[in-house]
Amino acid sequence: MSAYEGERGTAMHEGGEAGQHAHPTADVYLRVAAVLVILTVLEVGVFYVPVFHPVLVPALLVLSAVKFTLVVMFYMHLKADSRFFTFLFGAPLLLAVGVMVALLFLFFGALTLRGAAGAG
Amino acid sequence: MSDAPPTGLKSWLTTTDHKRIGLLYFWTALGFFLVGGLEALVIRLQLAQPNGHMVSAETYNQLFTMHGTTMVFLALMPLAASFFNYIVPLQIGARDVAFPRLNAFSYWVFLLGGLFLNASWLVGPLFHAGMLNVAPDGGWFGYANLTERQFSPGPNIDFWVLGLQILGISSLAAGFNFIVTILNLRAPGMKMMRLPAFTWMTLVTQFIIITAFPVITVALVFLLFDRFFGTHFYLPQAGGTPLLWQHLFWLFGHPEVYILILPAMGIVSDVLPTFARKPLFGYTVVVYSGILIGFMGWGVWSHHMFAVGLGPIADSVFAATTMLIAVPTGVKIFNWVATLWGGDIHGTTALHFAVGFIAMFIIGGLSGVSHASPPADLQQTDTYYVVAHIHYVLFGGTVAGLFAGVYYWWPKMTGRLLSETLGKWHFWLQFVGMNLAFFPMHFIGLLGMPRRIYTYSPDLGVSDLNLVSTVGAFLIAVSILVFLYNLWRTRRHGQRASNDPWGGATLEWSIPSPPPVYNFSVIPTVTNRLPRWRTELHGPMQDPPAMPPAPIHVPGGSWWPMVAALGLPVMALAPLTHTPWVAFVGVALLLFGIYRWAFEPFEV
Amino acid sequence: MTHAAHAATAHHTSMGLDSRKLGLWAFIGSECLLFGSLISTYLVYKGRSVVGPYPHDILNIPFTSVSTFDLLMSSLMMVLALAAVQRGDMKWGKIWLFSTALLGLIFLGGQVIEFTEFVHKGLTISTNLFGCTFFVLTGTHGAHVAVGVLWLLTLWVRALQGKLGSANAMTVEITGLYWHFVDVVWIVIFTVVYLIQ
Numbered sequence A: 001m002s003a004y005e006g007e008r009g010t011a012m013h014e015g016g017e018a019g020q021h022a023h024p025t026a027d028v029y030l031r032v033a034a035v036l037v038i039l040t041v042l043e044v045g046v047f048y049v050p051v052f053h054p055v056l057v058p059a060l061l062v063l064s065a066v067k068f069t070l071v072v073m074f075y076m077h078l079k080a081d082s083r084f085f086t087f088l089f090g091a092p093l094l095l096a097v098g099v100m101v102a103l104l105f106l107f108f109g110a111l112t113l114r115g116a117a118g119a120g
Numbered sequence B: 001m002s003d004a005p006p007t008g009l010k011s012w013l014t015t016t017d018h019k020r021i022g023l024l025y026f027w028t029a030l031g032f033f034l035v036g037g038l039e040a041l042v043i044r045l046q047l048a049q050p051n052g053h054m055v056s057a058e059t060y061n062q063l064f065t066m067h068g069t070t071m072v073f074l075a076l077m078p079l080a081a082s083f084f085n086y087i088v089p090l091q092i093g094a095r096d097v098a099f100p101r102l103n104a105f106s107y108w109v110f111l112l113g114g115l116f117l118n119a120s121w122l123v124g125p126l127f128h129a130g131m132l133n134v135a136p137d138g139g140w141f142g143y144a145n146l147t148e149r150q151f152s153p154g155p156n157i158d159f160w161v162l163g164l165q166i167l168g169i170s171s172l173a174a175g176f177n178f179i180v181t182i183l184n185l186r187a188p189g190m191k192m193m194r195l196p197a198f199t200w201m202t203l204v205t206q207f208i209i210i211t212a213f214p215v216i217t218v219a220l221v222f223l224l225f226d227r228f229f230g231t232h233f234y235l236p237q238a239g240g241t242p243l244l245w246q247h248l249f250w251l252f253g254h255p256e257v258y259i260l261i262l263p264a265m266g267i268v269s270d271v272l273p274t275f276a277r278k279p280l281f282g283y284t285v286v287v288y289s290g291i292l293i294g295f296m297g298w299g300v301w302s303h304h305m306f307a308v309g310l311g312p313i314a315d316s317v318f319a320a321t322t323m324l325i326a327v328p329t330g331v332k333i334f335n336w337v338a339t340l341w342g343g344d345i346h347g348t349t350a351l352h353f354a355v356g357f358i359a360m361f362i363i364g365g366l367s368g369v370s371h372a373s374p375p376a377d378l379q380q381t382d383t384y385y386v387v388a389h390i391h392y393v394l395f396g397g398t399v400a401g402l403f404a405g406v407y408y409w410w411p412k413m414t415g416r417l418l419s420e421t422l423g424k425w426h427f428w429l430q431f432v433g434m435n436l437a438f439f440p441m442h443f444i445g446l447l448g449m450p451r452r453i454y455t456y457s458p459d460l461g462v463s464d465l466n467l468v469s470t471v472g473a474f475l476i477a478v479s480i481l482v483f484l485y486n487l488w489r490t491r492r493h494g495q496r497a498s499n500d501p502w503g504g505a506t507l508e509w510s511i512p513s514p515p516p517v518y519n520f521s522v523i524p525t526v527t528n529r530l531p532r533w534r535t536e537l538h539g540p541m542q543d544p545p546a547m548p549p550a551p552i553h554v555p556g557g558s559w560w561p562m563v564a565a566l567g568l569p570v571m572a573l574a575p576l577t578h579t580p581w582v583a584f585v586g587v588a589l590l591l592f593g594i595y596r597w598a599f600e601p602f603e604v
Numbered sequence C: 001m002t003h004a005a006h007a008a009t010a011h012h013t014s015m016g017l018d019s020r021k022l023g024l025w026a027f028i029g030s031e032c033l034l035f036g037s038l039i040s041t042y043l044v045y046k047g048r049s050v051v052g053p054y055p056h057d058i059l060n061i062p063f064t065s066v067s068t069f070d071l072l073m074s075s076l077m078m079v080l081a082l083a084a085v086q087r088g089d090m091k092w093g094k095i096w097l098f099s100t101a102l103l104g105l106i107f108l109g110g111q112v113i114e115f116t117e118f119v120h121k122g123l124t125i126s127t128n129l130f131g132c133t134f135f136v137l138t139g140t141h142g143a144h145v146a147v148g149v150l151w152l153l154t155l156w157v158r159a160l161q162g163k164l165g166s167a168n169a170m171t172v173e174i175t176g177l178y179w180h181f182v183d184v185v186w187i188v189i190f191t192v193v194y195l196i197q
Helices: A026-048 A050-075 A083-108 A110-116 B009-013 B018-047 B057-092 B100-119 B156-184 B197-228 B242-276 B283-299 B301-308 B312-340 B349-371 B374-380 B384-414 B420-446 B463-493 B560-577 B581-599 C019-044 C061-086 C090-120 C129-160 C166-195
Strands: none
Touching: A026 A050, A026 C061, A026 C166, A050 C061, A050 C166, A083 B197, A083 B242, A083 B283, A083 C019, B018 B057, B018 B100, B018 B384, B018 B463, B057 B100, B057 B156, B057 B197, B057 B242, B057 B384, B100 B156, B100 B560, B156 B197, B156 B560, B156 C019, B197 B242, B197 B283, B197 C019, B197 C129, B242 B283, B242 B301, B242 B312, B242 B349, B242 B384, B242 C019, B283 B312, B301 B312, B301 B374, B312 B349, B312 B374, B349 B374, B349 B384, B349 B420, B374 B384, B374 B420, B384 B420, B384 B463, B420 B463, B560 B581, C019 C129, C019 C166, C061 C090, C061 C166, C090 C129, C090 C166, C129 C166
């Protein structure tokens, strides 16, 4: 776009310029990495320690959600970057989760749902 | 800067100009539209009488499969893409799309994918079969496990799976490109809520494309693996279920319906105000209902599967969401009617098609709502009633909307106006033809004739209705011939178009027809939603000067998008011919194209 | 993808955002649905295999934990590479870019070892539904890692040639976005496939 961008000097910034400049420093990156490693150790720990088995699935889901969020927020800069990127990523992500939940319901809920309504 | 555009074959093969790519899309899609139409005519000839014997059952299967696949993926989507390419950059005041070479890549992938699919008609002898023997024959929604190797051993379904996979890449690449273009290349002052309705609907369509196509990609990969690598994704004997295919296909398939209709809705939303000389009634509501349709389109897919027996709760949920999605659609219809109300109506051909769109789409929408009720749907599933519905929506709706766009924008795209007299003939022949062809199908279906069966018995009592339907189909064919004659005649005898033959409100009418390579001699600054109209609040904008005040850099062409695109059909040949090494050639070609593309000096 | 003409277009677009970055985020959004469909399929077919081996017979948690750690560290290398390129420190930029690619390669090597071991233990892509869904899901992820490694090595070579500098920080950032996305997909797969058996 370089050839005519000069004419767009006045282009409006309705997207809210959150800045390419707000990237965290190496120090923050390292601290996030440390947390990620600790969380991974916890995940594997939860998996091996029998005490946690009753809450294994929710505990693991929470831990991995935290890891996911940390990478996306800090390494992919969504925390500081334009909110629009959060939308571009978040809306399809929610859609994907919705599809997953719906399919799980349709496949595994089928019997109970039929049962609940009497003869299916 | 060059005012005279380069000519010659090379300039077209290497073009990255959105206008040329738009024209390439148009002519290619028109070609496929005619092929799909011929397939439909053979189908109708076969069904004109009971116990027809024009084609065999096997050929008939290939005809309806290729008719559906061609019309959806090779005709309607790319015809809409032709307008995305040509018109959207003009409507937002840009000089090209965000990624011109990616745009060329999308086109070449589409062309090659379409040729790959249609080659199946001719290459039977290479697979030790006759001609017209190895075309896809599993229906346009390719239900597993019919499409598994066990029941479809030939290369027919391979062509379908691989062809659709290639075409998906084209749509996805174009999707990212147009999202970025519309969001990021708007002229100064062109706020989102000042975008023309067509551009808005294009944006929504691209969001649906980039989210829905990955799902069919996955579904097709599973089918491909089942057919080639012995997996069991859709095979009940190994614990899998064909139901998974249905879910994945319709998770894509229903949003696809909106991919097909939203661009036409956008065209109509631009055509009606121009010829009623009134702003679009409730612009904001039209935009938001389009967005709402885009989201809600994701929550209704199982209404294609009521006959499967998902249980009363699932059926009720999907019935409710399906009935709800009629609301934003209905809102749009009221907005269009209100736009016409009290307007200064100019009865051009484009307006005829736009109004025809509204009327036919209402009928298609109503029969659609009747499928939303599971008990009614059980009577209608797999009968001609569904065929009637889909054709009212996609032919009466999408095709009419696209023709409205053709008559409206043709002068902008070629510099000459299509004949209005021939246009009216085209419209009325097509309108009468389509109602003759598709209205009887409602009755044919309710009387019990199943779709996709190559013939029927005279005892069914649908012989006369079928004959009427066939007559209607040929009337449509005549109308298309009138249209083709109109296109051909206009090349030399069409009236030359001024910048703005219609008095349009949007930016594309502020520049010459056809536009110069650089589109806008000066990028306009937009101050309102109807920049070229005088309203109570503002006067019309000043059109850009005929000569650019300063030289404008126009990017050169590139061979590499085409080279990269060639890699995909070559890769597809590997499974098709069971020669693994060909895949490496394809990957090498793709990578070579991409690397040359990435590192060539190309200033956008 | 790296030539200078693209540098810093960010301030002249309607949204004030770099077009390539916008496109890449849209691509990542699209990829959510791709992996969403694959993971959904894995989940709905969980426990439906009619013959073994089953996940708990065969999944090697210690081994995969190391792979997971490896990919996490590659993400760290990636952000360090970006920070270095942004401040114009191409010496460390090159080192971190290469380390990222190397850790990606190690991950791929681990996947090759894992797949080979599974095949030896009797799990192929056509053995049962677990084999189908496991190999297609992790294989698709592996293919994404491979593309990322190729991309990173390309940048590294450009940097060695002196054609990648702080003016191309956006290119590195975009590569990083892709790389981190591939990493977060693995975070989900590690939990859903390996730990929740």
